[in-house]
Amino acid sequence: MIRHMIATAAMLAALAASTHNAAAQDTFPSKPVTILVPAAAGGPSDTVARLVGQAMSANLGQQVLIENKGGAGGSLGTGQVAKAAPDGYTLLLYHIGVSTFAALYPALPYKPSELTSVGLVTEVPMTLVGRSDLKANTIAELLALMKQPGTSLTIGTAGVGAVSHLCAQMLEQATGAKLTKVPYPGSGPAMTDLIGKRIDLMCDQTTNTTNQIKAGEIKAFGVTTPKRIAILPDVPTVDESGLKGFEITAWHAVWAPKGTPEAVRVRLSQALQVALKDPVVIERFAALGTVPVEPTEATPAALDTHFKAETARLEALLKTAN
Amino acid sequence: MPMTNPQRSRNDLYVGAIFISLAIFFGSEARHYDLGAGGQVGPGLFPVVLSVLLLGLGIAIGLQYWRAHSDHQARPVPWRALVLVCLSLFLFGYASDDLGLVPIVFICTALTALSSTQNSFAAALIIAAVMSLLCFAVFKLGLGINLPSFGPVFGL
Amino acid sequence: MDLLSNLALGFETAFSPVNIIWCFVGVLLGTLVGVLPGIGPTATIAMLLPITFTFSPVTALIMLSGIYYGAQYGGSTTAILINLPGESSSAVTAVDGYQMARRGRAGQALATAALGSFFAGSVATLLLAMAAPPLASVAIRFGSPEYFALIVVGLLVSISLAHGSMLKALGMIVLGLVLATVGQDAYTGTPRFTLGQLELYGGINFVSIAVGVFGVAEIFRNLEDERGREVGVKHVTHLWLSREEFRRIAAPVMRGTALGSILGILPGGGHVLASFASYAVEKKSSKHPEEFGHGAIEGVAGPESANNAAAQTSFIPLLTLGIPAHPVMALILGAFILQGIVPGPKVISSQPELFWGIVASMWIGNVMLVILNLPLIGVWVKLLSVPYRALFPAIVTFAAIGCYSINNNPFDVYAVIVFGVLGYALIRCGCEPAPLLLGFVLGGLLEEHLRRALIIAHGDPMVFIQNPISAVLLAVGVIILVVAALPSIRGKRDEVFAEDEG
Numbered sequence: 016m017i018r019h020m021i022a023t024a025a026m027l028a029a030l031a032a033s034t035h036n037a038a039a040q041d042t043f044p045s046k047p048v049t050i051l052v053p054a055a056a057g058g059p060s061d062t063v064a065r066l067v068g069q070a071m072s073a074n075l076g077q078q079v080l081i082e083n084k085g086g087a088g089g090s091l092g093t094g095q096v097a098k099a100a101p102d103g104y105t106l107l108l109y110h111i112g113v114s115t116f117a118a119l120y121p122a123l124p125y126k127p128s129e130l131t132s133v134g135l136v137t138e139v140p141m142t143l144v145g146r147s148d149l150k151a152n153t154i155a156e157l158l159a160l161m162k163q164p165g166t167s168l169t170i171g172t173a174g175v176g177a178v179s180h181l182c183a184q185m186l187e188q189a190t191g192a193k194l195t196k197v198p199y200p201g202s203g204p205a206m207t208d209l210i211g212k213r214i215d216l217m218c219d220q221t222t223n224t225t226n227q228i229k230a231g232e233i234k235a236f237g238v239t240t241p242k243r244i245a246i247l248p249d250v251p252t253v254d255e256s257g258l259k260g261f262e263i264t265a266w267h268a269v270w271a272p273k274g275t276p277e278a279v280r281v282r283l284s285q286a287l288q289v290a291l292k293d294p295v296v297i298e299r300f301a302a303l304g305t306v307p308v309e310p311t312e313a314t315p316a317a318l319d320t321h322f323k324a325e326t327a328r329l330e331a332l333l334k335t336a337n
Numbered sequence: 338m339p340m341t342n343p344q345r346s347r348n349d350l351y352v353g354a355i356f357i358s359l360a361i362f363f364g365s366e367a368r369h370y371d372l373g374a375g376g377q378v379g380p381g382l383f384p385v386v387l388s389v390l391l392l393g394l395g396i397a398i399g400l401q402y403w404r405a406h407s408d409h410q411a412r413p414v415p416w417r418a419l420v421l422v423c424l425s426l427f428l429f430g431y432a433s434d435d436l437g438l439v440p441i442v443f444i445c446t447a448l449t450a451l452s453s454t455q456n457s458f459a460a461a462l463i464i465a466a467v468m469s470l471l472c473f474a475v476f477k478l479g480l481g482i483n484l485p486s487f488g489p490v491f492g493l
Numbered sequence: 494m495d496l497l498s499n500l501a502l503g504f505e506t507a508f509s510p511v512n513i514i515w516c517f518v519g520v521l522l523g524t525l526v527g528v529l530p531g532i533g534p535t536a537t538i539a540m541l542l543p544i545t546f547t548f549s550p551v552t553a554l555i556m557l558s559g560i561y562y563g564a565q566y567g568g569s570t571t572a573i574l575i576n577l578p579g580e581s582s583s584a585v586t587a588v589d590g591y592q593m594a595r596r597g598r599a600g601q602a603l604a605t606a607a608l609g610s611f612f613a614g615s616v617a618t619l620l621l622a623m624a625a626p627p628l629a630s631v632a633i634r635f636g637s638p639e640y641f642a643l644i645v646v647g648l649l650v651s652i653s654l655a656h657g658s659m660l661k662a663l664g665m666i667v668l669g670l671v672l673a674t675v676g677q678d679a680y681t682g683t684p685r686f687t688l689g690q691l692e693l694y695g696g697i698n699f700v701s702i703a704v705g706v707f708g709v710a711e712i713f714r715n716l717e718d719e720r721g722r723e724v725g726v727k728h729v730t731h732l733w734l735s736r737e738e739f740r741r742i743a744a745p746v747m748r749g750t751a752l753g754s755i756l757g758i759l760p761g762g763g764h765v766l767a768s769f770a771s772y773a774v775e776k777k778s779s780k781h782p783e784e785f786g787h788g789a790i791e792g793v794a795g796p797e798s799a800n801n802a803a804a805q806t807s808f809i810p811l812l813t814l815g816i817p818a819h820p821v822m823a824l825i826l827g828a829f830i831l832q833g834i835v836p837g838p839k840v841i842s843s844q845p846e847l848f849w850g851i852v853a854s855m856w857i858g859n860v861m862l863v864i865l866n867l868p869l870i871g872v873w874v875k876l877l878s879v880p881y882r883a884l885f886p887a888i889v890t891f892a893a894i895g896c897y898s899i900n901n902n903p904f905d906v907y908a909v910i911v912f913g914v915l916g917y918a919l920i921r922c923g924c925e926p927a928p929l930l931l932g933f934v935l936g937g938l939l940e941e942h943l944r945r946a947l948i949i950a951h952g953d954p955m956v957f958i959q960n961p962i963s964a965v966l967l968a969v970g971v972i973i974l975v976v977a978a979l980p981s982i983r984g985k986r987d988e989v990f991a992e993d994e995g
Contacts, residue, residue, distance in 0.1 A: 348921070348922035348923050349922070349923075351918070351922045352661060352664070352919060352922045352923065352924060355915075355918060355919060355922075356664050356668065359668065359671070363671050363686065366685075366686055367685070367686075370678075370683055370685060371681065371683065375952050376947060376950075376951070376952020376953060376954060377944075377947055377948065377952050378940075378943060378944045378947055379681070380678035380680065380681050380683040380685060383670075383674050383940045384671060384674045384685060384686075387667055387670050387671045387674070388671065390667045391664065391667045391668060391671060394660060394663055394664040394667060395664065397660055398658075398660050398661060398664060401658075401660070412717040412718045413717060413718055414717070414921075415713055415716040415717050418712070418713055418716040419713060419914065419917075422709065422712065422713070422889055422913070423910045423913070423914065425889065425893075426709075426889070426893055426906055426907070426909055426910045426913075427906075427907065427910060429890075429893040429894075429897065429903075429906050430893075430897070430903030430904070430905075430906035430907050431903060433897060433903070434903075438894075442890055442894070445889070445890050445893060446886045446887070446889075446890045447886075449885070449886040449889045449890065450882070450883070450886040452716060453716060453881075453882040453885070455880075455882045456882050456883075460882075460883075461886075464883050464886055464887075465886075468886065468887055468890055471887075472890065472891075472894065475529070476894055476898075480526070480537075480540045480541070481540065482540065482894070482898055483898070483901055484897075484898075484901075
């Protein structure tokens, strides 16, 4: 009897919530939506945000504005979204780095739980590349070279906390070999030194490496995705070349401040899913060396799972490294 | 600013004091950073070396007070401008998000304008009004700046 | 000849009505926004990037490049008229340009900047067209040891930026170097001097420092005694250069162009050295070095040409290697990617009309800029007849908006307060702001390259000597030191190192 009452009450509550949500869904969005990118304009994340934002605005029937707020590896802008009004009009689009902020910045002005998921956008594959005259052509040869006593190959990264840095860290952990990590202010200068044969290795997003690989200026050892990728069909995966389970991508996702109504998040996720099917988005993503995620991934639930898993994995990785 | 010795400029003393205090601030903070080892430069080496250099230069400049002469004329410090300009910049940083572009430009410009003794209150308001219009046209209409024209405080 | 047919293709692309209109819109917008105090090309392009979404790739890039070099023209206007440089290169122009303006020669200073920029832009564009790929291979040769040595030489040479007390100039450089270490250390992640503020993790914003120590400090200076003396800039007598002045700027423009073209190619920090280095060269080779800092026209002609030449040649590493040389190039790289093109070694061969179209448009854009800017000089100079009491509130407000809009970060505006007051105190006491900015700009690069060179060499400091280019550069540095020290050893005075208080 009591159970029945509770069930009824719950049903009523759910009904009330859903009509309320439906109302919110009908009226949302009634003004322009702002996507904050916590990095400089023109960077890869900004590019992704502008492409997706434009496509989402068609579906939402409202303008989608992109706002850039760089600083502290992106944690500043992320904090600003976490503290924003949870009404769905302020969103965050950023990458894998969000999973590392808590481990990297003790002074973080927000708690990771203050963000709530909207959906994944894309997972940019990474490539393990080397200077053109390195005495190794395959992952196996590279591993042998890395493990030679007395050698410590240099690997360029885009700074502490960058995806390229995380990948270098993972490579060290997976192989047990010691690498000399060389930080740069961004991927561009690191690529200069790789082409100029002053550093040995780099592990970076396809966006930054594909052209140089195809021009033969650097050597590709492997891609870090579970499967080979379309733009570099001849490059094996690191996983298939012997480092089982070696997987890292520069995934991008959209978040909202905690407390954003469920219906609004669902509406935003729908708009995101539609945007990711937009031919322009697909075409431009291809130039970035990536593809949009499947619609099932562009959902709050999928991002929740992914975010939790990545945070756990990367925090463990950063802890062992320092 | 009265000077005890018109032959000498206290400027060297002041500059020396500023450099020395900054050197002490940066140096004492940098002591806690790793200096590096084994041919590697740590995050502390540069700041520590530079602080020591700055300290030395500060002392050398300060000592010049006793040997160099100067023809610098002391002019009054514009205290009113210092206070008002700093206040208006602070307000801009603090309240622009809430107030929006047009009101904050009006307030800041008016405050800044008042730091000149040649501006009357009315003149400051006129300058502020003109600037508000100009900034709205240039930054909002022209460049599409992220700041709202009128912020959330006005419930728009 | 290949070059001719390529250029023909380029001009055909660039002269299409759509492209020519957007090229004009780009350079016009660039000039106008560059003129706004505190807003440099980075902020401008970032704000205008979305406009180009709907364009074809060539058109979008022609317009964005136009904004970039247009803003270079505009930025020097602000530096000359109101002593407010929007980026490191125009900080040098402000030194003598503003002094010229104060002496009623704003017209000549602006004309010199426009003509020098045009000449430099045209030559550098030609260089880009003829030799981009081989020049890019030079850029690739430069690694951290070479950059470190280059920056050491740059710092030594640029002490000549000071025209007053040598000790104070050194102090300002060192202070700039210290300020550059604020922020999270890129190598270890250690936060330095951040005082627990996350906003300081990314370091201090250049524009905040420049606006503070140049713009705001100058306003405080002008308000010191309003009734007692003339405030601001004198009215203008002539707008155009005399025959004598033409003669004086010819050699500096050419030297500046050569220096800027070479340094601009180096993506690791060459372009920031261009205008500083050119100023030093002009001061050293001038028969009247004592005029520098008090309105020497050569001090505007050389650096402005070097700056504009470097602006054009810094496209070389981007277009041929896909490597952005500075933040603006990173933005333009972003624009390429938004258009579905990843710049890199293959762009020239796979998208010839894009590459050559941009090159041709740069030349057309430079012509437009000079046609646009020469008549505008009259307008800008008219601005000076706005009473100072109305002008300075506008400068402060524009500067606040400009600093704020870079990162939408209030902290950058607060930093202006700190550097405005500190800069005013120091300048009042006989220090100069330009060496501080130089130290700040080069300090970060100096430490970065020193540490990286040592990491790559596994801690062996001999890397700087074993490497031929860096060894030669460091030897040049030693020679500069010796030459500088010799006269004082002999008890002779050297203008550059004069101890007289300005």
